[in-house]
Amino acid sequence: MSTTVSQLAHYNAKVARSRxxxxxxxxxxxxxxxxxxxxxxxxxxxxxxxxxEALRKGFETYIAALVEPDALSAIKLTLIAAAISLPLNxxxxxxxAWAIAKFEFKGKSILITLIDLPFAVSPVIAGLxxxxxxxxxxxxxxxxxxxxxxxxxxxxxxxxxTIFVTFPFIARELIPLMQAQGKEEEEAGLVLGASGWQILxxxxxxxxxxxxxxxxxxxxxxAMGEFGAVSVVSGHIRGMTNTMPLHVEILYNEYNYAxxxxxxxxxxxxxxxxxxxxxxxxxxxxxxxxxAKPVDE
Numbered sequence: 001m002s003t004t005v006s007q008l009a010h011y012n013a014k015v016a017r018s019r020x021x022x023x024x025x026x027x028x029x030x031x032x033x034x035x036x037x038x039x040x041x042x043x044x045x046x047x048x049x050x051x052x053e054a055l056r057k058g059f060e061t062y063i064a065a066l067v068e069p070d071a072l073s074a075i076k077l078t079l080i081a082a083a084i085s086l087p088l089n090x091x092x093x094x095x096x097a098w099a100i101a102k103f104e105f106k107g108k109s110i111l112i113t114l115i116d117l118p119f120a121v122s123p124v125i126a127g128l129x130x131x132x133x134x135x136x137x138x139x140x141x142x143x144x145x146x147x148x149x150x151x152x153x154x155x156x157x158x159x160x161x162t163i164f165v166t167f168p169f170i171a172r173e174l175i176p177l178m179q180a181q182g183k184e185e186e187e188a189g190l191v192l193g194a195s196g197w198q199i200l201x202x203x204x205x206x207x208x209x210x211x212x213x214x215x216x217x218x219x220x221x222x223a224m225g226e227f228g229a230v231s232v233v234s235g236h237i238r239g240m241t242n243t244m245p246l247h248v249e250i251l252y253n254e255y256n257y258a259x260x261x262x263x264x265x266x267x268x269x270x271x272x273x274x275x276x277x278x279x280x281x282x283x284x285x286x287x288x289x290x291x292a293k294p295v296d297e
Contacts, residue, residue, distance in 0.1 A: 094174065170218075214281045
């Protein structure tokens with residue numbers, strides 16, 4: 001009898017939730033149509049235009065634009081900047097999220113605010129800050145010249161600018177996830193004699209793996225597509241300090257539209273790959289949450 005009453009109560013609760021969140025059919029279809037129109041106008045049509053313009057003069061012209069020495073240099077520099085900034089952001093993001101979610105300390109709110117700083121500061125201003133610090137007339141300009149070191153208008157400056165605009169992504173993805181999970185499992189591992197590294201590798205990281213991968217993908221996408229901060233510190237030296245977005249701008253300003261859209265299409269393709277990976281990770285994360293729930297829920 002008690003089982004029947006419990007099942008009935010569970011069913012009534014599900015029906016109540018369904019009624020509370022359901023809308024008339026015309027409302028649902030109106031919202032879907034509006035969303036599709038918005039996506040078509042601002043996403044699908046521009047993407048189609050990029051690939052159409054890139055291939056307008058034929059596939060040979062398209063490939064020639066991508067294998068041109070300046071284009072290859074831009075692609076290489078973009079991958080280098082992403083490959084250097086991503087591991088550094090990964091270490092910082094995990095460390096910052098772990099410290100904020102698992103410990104209480106003075107200045108915690110200040111650290112959270114500083115992590116959000118790149119979201120509030122214009123990338124152009126970030127680039128100007130590095131010019132002020134490391135430029136020829138900057139604070140460390142004379143010291144860098146004396147030691148034959150170059151930061152601005154060189155790869156180190158591009159990497160620094162890329163790190164600045166991307167370092168919040170992993171930390172901001174992990175902080176709420178770690179806070180929601182709590183620290184009971186880490187404390188249990190500590191009671192059982194596990195070291196800090198063992199807790200990190202065998203408890204913390206497996207619990208946050210999907211959120212971590214999601215943050216890594218977003219960071220990588222922003223690193224490869226960054227324009228403002230990199231534009232300021234790069235100097236636009238063709239074949240040397242131009243990343244892919246900067247190379248697209250130069251080609252477009254020179255009215256070389258076929259080559260500009262060819263390189264832009266490569267960036268768009270990388271964005272689509274990123275979107276696909278993001279969707280897969282979200283699906284896997286949701287599937288893991290559902291699998292972890294008790295059957296009676």
